[in-house]
Amino acid sequence: MKRIIWIGTCAALMVSMGCLNKKEIVIPSKPLLAPDALPKEPTDPERMVNAGSIILHNATIMTAKGDIFSPGFIHFANGTIEAVGEGAPANIPQGTVILDIAGKFITPGLIDTHSHMGVYAVPYVAAHSDGNEATHPVTAEIWAEHSFWPQDPAIFRALGGGITTIQVLPGSANLIGGRSYVAHLQPKISARQMRFPGAPQGLKMACGENPKRVYKGKGRSPSTRMGNIAQMRATFQKAREYMKRWQTYERDLQHWQATNHLDLEKQDDPPALPERNLTMETLTKVIKGEILVHNHCYRADEMHIMLDLAQEFGFKIRSFHHALEAYKLASRLAREGVASSTWADWWGFKMEAFDGIPQNAGLLTRAGARAIIHSDSSNDIRYLNQEAAKARAAAAKIGLTINDNDVLRWITANPAWALGIDDKVGTLEAGKWADLVIWDKNPFSIYAQAEQVIINGMLIYEKSGPKSHQSDFEIDSQ
Numbered sequence: 001m002k003r004i005i006w007i008g009t010c011a012a013l014m015v016s017m018g019c020l021n022k023k024e025i026v027i028p029s030k031p032l033l034a035p036d037a038l039p040k041e042p043t044d045p046e047r048m049v050n051a052g053s054i055i056l057h058n059a060t061i062m063t064a065k066g067d068i069f070s071p072g073f074i075h076f077a078n079g080t081i082e083a084v085g086e087g088a089p090a091n092i093p094q095g096t097v098i099l100d101i102a103g104k105f106i107t108p109g110l111i112d113t114h115s116h117m118g119v120y121a122v123p124y125v126a127a128h129s130d131g132n133e134a135t136h137p138v139t140a141e142i143w144a145e146h147s148f149w150p151q152d153p154a155i156f157r158a159l160g161g162g163i164t165t166i167q168v169l170p171g172s173a174n175l176i177g178g179r180s181y182v183a184h185l186q187p188k189i190s191a192r193q194m195r196f197p198g199a200p201q202g203l204k205m206a207c208g209e210n211p212k213r214v215y216k217g218k219g220r221s222p223s224t225r226m227g228n229i230a231q232m233r234a235t236f237q238k239a240r241e242y243m244k245r246w247q248t249y250e251r252d253l254q255h256w257q258a259t260n261h262l263d264l265e266k267q268d269d270p271p272a273l274p275e276r277n278l279t280m281e282t283l284t285k286v287i288k289g290e291i292l293v294h295n296h297c298y299r300a301d302e303m304h305i306m307l308d309l310a311q312e313f314g315f316k317i318r319s320f321h322h323a324l325e326a327y328k329l330a331s332r333l334a335r336e337g338v339a340s341s342t343w344a345d346w347w348g349f350k351m352e353a354f355d356g357i358p359q360n361a362g363l364l365t366r367a368g369a370r371a372i373i374h375s376d377s378s379n380d381i382r383y384l385n386q387e388a389a390k391a392r393a394a395a396a397k398i399g400l401t402i403n404d405n406d407v408l409r410w411i412t413a414n415p416a417w418a419l420g421i422d423d424k425v426g427t428l429e430a431g432k433w434a435d436l437v438i439w440d441k442n443p444f445s446i447y448a449q450a451e452q453v454i455i456n457g458m459l460i461y462e463k464s465g466p467k468s469h470q471s472d473f474e475i476d477s478q
Helices: 010-015 153-159 210-215 225-258 280-286 300-313 326-336 362-365 380-396 404-409 414-417
Strands: 051-060 068-077 080-086 099-100 105-108 110-115 162-166 178-180 182-186 202-206 292-295 315-320 338-340 372-373 436-439 452-457 458-462
Touching: 051 404, 110 315, 110 380, 110 414, 153 162, 153 380, 153 404, 162 380, 162 414, 162 452, 178 280, 202 280, 210 225, 225 300, 292 300, 292 326, 292 380, 292 414, 300 315, 300 326, 300 362, 326 362, 362 372, 372 380, 372 414, 380 404, 404 414
Parallel strands: 051 099, 051 105, 110 162, 202 292, 292 315, 315 338, 338 372
Antiparallel strands: 051 068, 068 080, 105 436, 162 182, 178 202, 436 452, 452 458
């Protein structure tokens, strides 16, 4: 419905006195939709921290930044690390709680870049199978966050392994499976509350056997590796065209606002708003670098193809996942700054996994590439420290010596970088969040256990303490 207002050089109330000729202006019945007027994605949750000042000292502090202090101390307050160093702190704020933990080891909280906890929750029943929307090879519009069940008992067991952050991914049935979800493992009621504040979303992509097997079984494309790549190229071309339409609209809107807002004849003729497409919106964010690509890919030849595809369409692959043949292109991965999230010793379970070797992480590290040990398992995530130790032992068999700091980075600093949160976690240094694990022994000992897990300065898990953080799904009704 149109509204009519009066304008002129005199006040509207003076119209009746004849100093203003009446002129009708048509006001659009719908507000103009500039890009910033579109629906906005939900904001990050508030960061919950322990406001107290705490010093842990007399422990071996493994910073993952290069320094190992033994004995050393770590001071944190308001959920943030204040200082880390050798011996004891020089200045201790009044009211600080000081705890002597002689003989213990402290590391950053462990980070798993590849988890399906919460979307393939335990117990493993059909009702909990929410990780693959295997209805179309491209489902970039879906979010793993919307399947995540915070009561998955596996989450609480992962805490006992020193895990403080996980990336939850859609499965690998689709070429483009959807947006990932980075969770900070402070138990909460909803997925949104557990979202790691400020973490960018990722995009799960998959090449190779899984998409072609799934969709060949459905009698549709893709059914070959060349079909996989053809559909990815066609999809990113559509995304590029979608992005161009929006760029043109934004340019035309700015021009219209600058030149036509005083032209009364054109007030009802703004540029047409393009149709919103949630699939293309996700891929546009990928091209702009706002969403990080995590690519399930085993074979070296396919990793090369995917890197070429990314160059063609102007986006970056942040990390290859599984990446069993990453050692074959380690120099290119190092040169282009692409991480490899891999296992210590999983291989041979399908054809594209036949040429994996347990020295993969060691060879990547020697080449200067970022190696990451991931789990892809709600069981193995509990022993990520031991998986890293196994990968180091394998490297040693071919003469590659990997020190404690670099091995620790495989499960802390490197995954933090891959998830875009390395400014907050992944190393123990002043200004980072107080996410840390207290171990009873060197974490790379087969006998080591996490005694306490601290997130944002809060004690979230204690091995000898009461089971205060337990899934409601498992609490005895008695």
